[in-house]
Amino acid sequence: MNQTPVLEITGLSGGYSLNKPVLHDIALQVQPGEMIGLIGLNGAGKSTIMKHILGLMSPQKGDITVLGKTRNEDPKGYHSALSFVPESPLLYEEMTVREHIEFTARAYGVDRNDYETRSRHLSELFNMDDKMDTLSSHLSKGMKQKVMIMCAFIARPSLYVIDEPFLGLDPLGIRSLLDFMLELKKSGASILLSSHILSTIENYCDRFIVLHHGKVIAEGTLAEIAAASGQPGLSLEQLFYELVQGGK
Numbered sequence: 427m428n429q430t431p432v433l434e435i436t437g438l439s440g441g442y443s444l445n446k447p448v449l450h451d452i453a454l455q456v457q458p459g460e461m462i463g464l465i466g467l468n469g470a471g472k473s474t475i476m477k478h479i480l481g482l483m484s485p486q487k488g489d490i491t492v493l494g495k496t497r498n499e500d501p502k503g504y505h506s507a508l509s510f511v512p513e514s515p516l517l518y519e520e521m522t523v524r525e526h527i528e529f530t531a532r533a534y535g536v537d538r539n540d541y542e543t544r545s546r547h548l549s550e551l552f553n554m555d556d557k558m559d560t561l562s563s564h565l566s567k568g569m570k571q572k573v574m575i576m577c578a579f580i581a582r583p584s585l586y587v588i589d590e591p592f593l594g595l596d597p598l599g600i601r602s603l604l605d606f607m608l609e610l611k612k613s614g615a616s617i618l619l620s621s622h623i624l625s626t627i628e629n630y631c632d633r634f635i636v637l638h639h640g641k642v643i644a645e646g647t648l649a650e651i652a653a654a655s656g657q658p659g660l661s662l663e664q665l666f667y668e669l670v671q672g673g674k
């Protein structure tokens with residue numbers, strides 16, 4: 427493939443202190459229209475990779491480009507090409523659901539008509555119609571997670587970075603989220619998704635990156651990872667178990 431990757435990470439090492447890196451020589455690419463599953467045990471480094479992509483942490487070594495440019499080369503282009511769903515909801519208690527979505531839409535420069543159409547679609551999809559004017563402090567845990575997801579999806583960036591989004595969502599919410607991610611993918615967007623719910627993402631992601639102790643220990647389609655491990659036909663969960671047990 428000769429097109430510019432939406433996201434390219436090369437030789438990334440980084441962490442929370444210089445003498446103890448958490449990430450070791452990470453390389454990965456996300457192409458336009460791809461959904462990539464980033465999987466690993468607790469503490470493997472998934473969120474730390476995402477913090478580096480978002481520019482919340484700076485690499486100790488290596489480079490990260492979004493649409494071919496680093497954050498230093500084009501800060502505005504870099505950030506407007508990204509949208510993020512964090513693992514835990516971070517909301518303003520005194521703002522309503524609608525205000526959160528509106529605020530995010532303005533920050534991304536979404537025009538009024540697009541905002542109206544998308545926000546109606548998202549509130550229906552996530553069953554939040556009757557909560558749009560509720561203060562976020564009055565929402566359930568799963569509803570707060572839905573607000574984060576709706577905020578991330580109100581803009582139409584090239585890349586969605588989504589950190590373990592399913593926790594707290596009810597089965598209908600999980601299905602709506604998966605279906606919506608497929609819609610985004612069809613429209614050409616790329617998604618980097620981390621999750622522990624391997625049976626759920628197995629059939630949705632195009633490729634997987636398996637992270638263990640801050641290193642990429644396997645990558646590819648399910649069939650490619652299975653073939654490389656000499657165990658064709660295994661499910662993602664079985665393969666993951668074999669890989670991390672073997673890599674201990």
Ligand SMILES: Nc1ncnc2c1ncn2[C@@H]1O[C@H](COP(=O)(O)OP(=O)(O)OP(=O)(O)O)[C@@H](O)[C@H]1O
Binds near residue numbers: 442470471472473
């Ligand atoms: N703020 C922090 N300060 C210091 N170390 C941290 C901090 N956040 C994470 N770490 C460490 O970095 C390593 C990677 O953590 P990270 O949060 O990236 O894991 P993860 O793969 O996202 O795990 P999980 O599945 O539990 O969300 C762990 O050893 C963790 O203890």
